[in-house]
Amino acid sequence: MIKLPEPVEDVVVNLLRLANTKLPMDIGWALEAAAGWETNEIAYSQLGAIMDNVKKAEHIGRPMCQDTGIPVFYVRGRFDSTISDSIRAGLERATKEIPLRPNTVDPLTRENPGNNLGQGMPIIHFIPTADDFTEITVLPKGAGSENMTRLGMLNPADGEAGIKRFVIDAVLDAGGRPCPPSIVGVGIGGTSDVCVAMAKEALLQPIDEENDDPVLNRLEGELFQSLNSSGLGPMGLGGSTTVLAVRIKKAYCHTASLPVAVNIGCWATRRASAKISDSGVEYSQGVKL
Numbered sequence: 001m002i003k004l005p006e007p008v009e010d011v012v013v014n015l016l017r018l019a020n021t022k023l024p025m026d027i028g029w030a031l032e033a034a035a036g037w038e039t040n041e042i043a044y045s046q047l048g049a050i051m052d053n054v055k056k057a058e059h060i061g062r063p064m065c066q067d068t069g070i071p072v073f074y075v076r077g078r079f080d081s082t083i084s085d086s087i088r089a090g091l092e093r094a095t096k097e098i099p100l101r102p103n104t105v106d107p108l109t110r111e112n113p114g115n116n117l118g119q120g121m122p123i124i125h126f127i128p129t130a131d132d133f134t135e136i137t138v139l140p141k142g143a144g145s146e147n148m149t150r151l152g153m154l155n156p157a158d159g160e161a162g163i164k165r166f167v168i169d170a171v172l173d174a175g176g177r178p179c180p181p182s183i184v185g186v187g188i189g190g191t192s193d194v195c196v197a198m199a200k201e202a203l204l205q206p207i208d209e210e211n212d213d214p215v216l217n218r219l220e221g222e223l224f225q226s227l228n229s230s231g232l233g234p235m236g237l238g239g240s241t242t243v244l245a246v247r248i249k250k251a252y253c254h255t256a257s258l259p260v261a262v263n264i265g266c267w268a269t270r271r272a273s274a275k276i277s278d279s280g281v282e283y284s285q286g287v288k289l
């Protein structure tokens, strides 16, 4: 086990602060680029308002959106079982100190513990590796975009055309509710649970990098073009910028299955990562699992 140079609880507070107050640079650049090509006046003003909001949030160190989401954590590398308690403690502190909106409730009684904890919270995915570091990544996920998640168990005969139709329908049916311009995370293959998880993980991939898989890279480009030709636009008010990017992950699946999942990230797709090693803690927002 590696000796961590800083308490994990402190790292988690810093991570949540970074993710909530600073939009990743690749997403900021994509918003600026979109403002450069938008000819629709309302779309242009919406993009301007979003960018203004992002700048102010970073300047004053406050969350860029009132819905600070439910933080989804990914822990990769070497770690021991105490890391879950440290993440919980860090989240509870961050909720008070940043502050974050207490979003978690009992699904039936709707009782809110007030600290973003509760049964099953926070969600932590563990990816053990033999590396000499521990990497903690957080993806705070707001409800507006999360509620638009869709899973389809397609017929294998539906093929690429069926996958594209499914993704386009999911984004257009969502309309303005996930606060576009969006980043569209897509999972293809696996089992139903893995497919939905991949769609969310796809949102962690920097949007200014090409997909390593040439087929997925082509599909991402084709979906990007189709969705931005739809006219939905920023906040669903019209324009040429419905999505900032489409990111796809895939896994092999059963020969009789073709699972497809869509997880939409709003304009405030927040992510941050901390790599903890003997030499210290390195924070970044260009995350790739």
Ligand code: SF4
Pocket (backbone or CB within 6 Å): 065, 066, 067, 068, 069, 141, 142, 143, 144, 145, 177, 178, 179, 266, 267, 268
């Ligand atoms: S969808 Fe995103 S931008 Fe819209 S309210 Fe939720 S967190 Fe905020």
